Amino acid sequence: MSVGSGDRDNQERAPSRSLNVGQNELEHAVREVLVRQAATPRVPAGDPATAIIRRANRIQRCRTAAGTSLAAMVVVLATAAAMQLSGERPPAGGTVVIGEPDLESTVTGAPTSPTTSPDTKTPFADVDLVLDATIATAQGRRIALVDTGRVERAHRLADNRGWLVIGPPSLAGRYLWAVAPDGTARVLLGGADEIVLDEEGQQVAWKQGTALAVARVVNKELITTVRAEAPAEAVPLRFVGGAVLVRLAPGRPGHVLWRLQPGQLDPGTDRVSTRIFGTLPDGRLVGEVTGESPGHTCVIVLNPAGLAPTGSKCGPELGGDGPGAVSPDGRWLLVNGRSGRQERVVLVDLRRLDPSVDPVPAGPAATGEVIWSAPGTAYYADAAGRLVRMDVDRVTAGRPADPLVIAGLPDGIRPVVVSGD
Template sequence: MSAVRPPADNRTGRPERSNAVGQDELERALREMLSRQVDMRPAPVLADPADRIVRRAGRARRRRVAAGTAAAAVATALATAALGQFGGPTGGTAGPVVVVVDPDATGAPPGPVDPPTGGPVRAEVDLVVGTTLTSTNGQRVDLTGVGPVERAQRVAGADGWLLVGPETLAGRTLWSVRPGTAPRVLLAGARAIALSPDGRQVAWRDGRELVAAGVVGGQLVATVRVPAPARAVPTGFLGATVVVRPDALRPGYALWRPGAGPVPPGTNHATTAVYGARPGGQLVAQVRSGQTRRACLALLDAARALAPIHTDCAVEISDDGRGVVSPDGRWLLLNGRAAGDGDDRALLVDLTGLGAAAVRPAGPPLTAEASWVSPTAAVYVDGAGELVRVRVDRVLAGEVATGDPVTGVAPGDRPVVVTGSAR
């Protein structure tokens, strides 16, 4: 008879109890283990340590539930208030989206905020340089982990910013940045993102839908979704109305008011770019006109399906669509060619005389978003990565602005001007 070999390890076969252990069983096991340890101690124990641990865990769970419920209530109240901006819950809206975050899930530590020290960058506008956002008063906010920034917008009336990442195969990302807290992702994978001039509204393309929402306390509230044409993208805002390009590959724009129905097809089929708005609801735009289909400046009437009010084809403007309207609606800074110039440069156009507009060379070409820091001064970054300051009085006097280097910029990085960050 052959000998029976002992097992190769200390296992004695199948376990006597199932591996699936419930919470009650774990608590009983914990009590038993700690009780045995207590029996070996020389001093008596006045209270059951296992019971204290179990009760402490229960209190922690109850605190998390209460905190989550409170957060949901606050976010719901904010969403309800912001919904009024979009005309109420009609026309194919989705209910307010409320995200309840586990209070224990703190994520990354708060981004450090330096006190106003002068810093390496000082300008009339907030600037993003590498992994640092520097405000006009020298305050610096760490953006480590955010990644490249293509556009940045200050949120009016709040100490915070919205940052838009570049377009990738996965889409664009929208970040909310507030001093003293870690940057927070509001959107990821959006095809196109448009921000209102005050940073309180955002619209984006999500799959087959156009979506609009308010921004309150660094969160998206009062979300409205509608089906959209296959190539429709939001490009900006006119008040609470979203400016939409129904087909990103063709000229034409439409206006969509969230909460009032689907995106209208639009009857404007000549507009190729929108630079901004003037008081009274007129959009300043670029249109194709005449048999040559040359690019011309135009004022569009928002009350009449964006029909042109005035058109000026005397200004030789670039078709890159870069340009921005001053806060008072009088001045337009854009790329083009002044009389006698052979190369594109930034031009300053007086919109009060559109039809016979006064045009002056203003500086090197715009390569990204520009920001008006006052009704008579604008700041932008040129092709060399330098900061250009355009002052209307000096341009009218014949002076052409030049760029100034920005200190603290690493090789390969480009400063990003934060719009809406006037002093």
Template sequence: MVVVLATAAAMQLGGERPPTGSTVVIGEPDSESTVTWAPSSPPTGPGTGAPLADVDLVLGGTIATAQGRRVPLVDTGGIERAHRLADDRGWLVIGPPSLAGRFLWAVAPDGTARVLLGGADEIVLDEGGQQVAWKQGTALAAAKVVNKELVATVRAEAPAEAVPLRFVGGAVLVRLAPDRPGHVLWRLQPGPLDPGTDRASNRIFGALPDGRLVAEITEGSPEKSCLTVLNPAGLTPAGRECGPQLSGDGPGSVSPDGRWLLVNGRSGRQEGAVLVDLRRLDPSVDPVPVGLAATGDVVWSRPGTAYYADAAGRLIRMDVDRVTAGRPAEPLVIAGLPDGIRPVVVSGG
């Protein structure tokens, strides 16, 4: 009740309308392709049209599905991340940070939404949309998502500056502090969070099929950063391979087959999004330039294709064969999309 009242008060002070729904629980291109976007049909039912991509997209107050449907979103605020549930059961969507914290909504196939979680500092979902983890103050928590309800919640105490980043093999990857290296895998055990021994990893981008983690670490004397692979136990280097220096920041994602990493970094003198061959982690092998730097989530629709929004707000489709052949990733110009609306690529599906 304290969290609910505090959330409502913060919204009033910030001039924000509380989301409606159920009870808050807590927390340079050589070509361009043009696709046409149109506003959704009236809220009585989703519209149809040509698909914009082979992933779902959030375009303002509408979800444009990979099947060509236009689903108007009802009773949600702004959306920063979204995940499509299996079997056409709708979506889980996460709002941006605000005075009232972040919100997690469950969105039905017709676009109606209800709040599952509110007032959180950060919220993350697993790859199947079956688990959620969140942080509020010093409370780190996780729960299962069953029939669009949160059940079996487990809680731990964590440093105030720690933040959950993603699920990895049933555990939650937690960055210990935003301004210094170091991560730990929280294996959903109650009690104080064990900070572990890793104080070298700057960024961790995801897991390989065998469970090892792809990470950027800082080590040596003098210190240098490089891309490497970590064992999930203790987050220690899995070998002596130290790949290229990325010299970037922001998001990144490992392909489903574990072959590629799409991440912000540097290739030669070019800065922006780059593609790294994870089978050739060698500092002498430059990453392949892709295009402008990615903002928001990088989402792979299949092992050879990924989508992201670039720094100019365009939707980018990155095809591995195209990029490795020396051609930049393909911007998709969404005709008719209002100014200021940045596409959000939906994971899952």
């Protein structure tokens, strides 16, 4: 446009800095502006690209959560189906630690209302009993078990802190529950091939596949695991002192004491012991070994180091199978054996181990564990589902134990005698 001679464009005065900017300086300034914009964390609210990205992220998170939930549902349904086929109830409100428990995390169940019966009734025995889904205590209380399946073995914790109960084998494996004094339970371990407890209820050993493991029970949680690799057919049987007695194969003689060393299980040298029944107060074991004649066995005392016989003195031949237990004072062995042609529970005097001393018939054959409640009294269940109380003085006087029929037990359910004080 035309400009008058006195006009100087739209600038009233000279610029404070030169407008002659070099190419390099201009490029540097542009780069600096772009870098600052890229480093700015806040994006304009109206940016459509940002809105699209955020929506895509939300959709992806929803799909991931849905997939995880579906996978968890499949695992739960598969476990429940296996337990249904095996006749077991899945533990409601509890998380099952299938085979490989994370012992640093707590496995808890949802709290439920107490089910302890306030009515005191006459106790069946001077030990606790599991009668189907109820614990009948030696004090006469009746406590309904909540959130457990069937129980095969049980151990009473000291100071009235409850019980540890073990379920029978099933397609989903064995379960270990911690049961509170009011009957509510939570799963400590699941999916194991075998589970055993020590006499104080402070340690648990289990086997799954080729993994043999031990953990301590502290505040009804499992901590500090020790693991070893063992043959697939090996089975933990009991705690002996600080070690775990392992049968190398169910169909062959031979045991070993695992002294909780990690790595590969040392199979030891014992290939003659067929059954181990318990320990004496001095730490030696009472077991059964194959005799010199094929098919014959006898009761003998074994050294815990290598499970070798402590001498050549061999006791009577039992000829039976199944459970047995040594009395707390180490005097007696109550075990299934042969009396004539009939299998019965017999009483063996461990101070008179001699083939010429015949065991004393004590009662019908035992099914399940034999539990000594005192040096002279033991309890067990027979095949008919009856509770048997064996008194040493009565039996040695020639009067075998009389079974007690417990009314109200469903057919096929036997009473479970609870171990522990």
